[in-house]
Amino acid sequence: MAKGSSDRNDRSIEQLYPYYRLQLFGTKETVESIINRLHSIGFVDRVYWGKPMPVPGVEGEWVSVLQRRW
Numbered sequence: 001m002a003k004g005s006s007d008r009n010d011r012s013i014e015q016l017y018p019y020y021r022l023q024l025f026g027t028k029e030t031v032e033s034i035i036n037r038l039h040s041i042g043f044v045d046r047v048y049w050g051k052p053m054p055v056p057g058v059e060g061e062w063v064s065v066l067q068r069r070w
Contacts, residue, residue, distance in 0.1 A: 017069040
């Protein structure tokens, strides 16, 4: 069906595949360290995290985001 359809049998990706999102804030070294630690305990592979980026307007603060569907 086309986007905006009123057919109740349509299923969007969001309904079929829930997701979770995690955000890590800290120094660049801390963010990278936590990502590596979560990988080492088998929580999630580090390749699924976004590249750490500086937070605008906050000196020394970095962020990385993980969003996964299951």
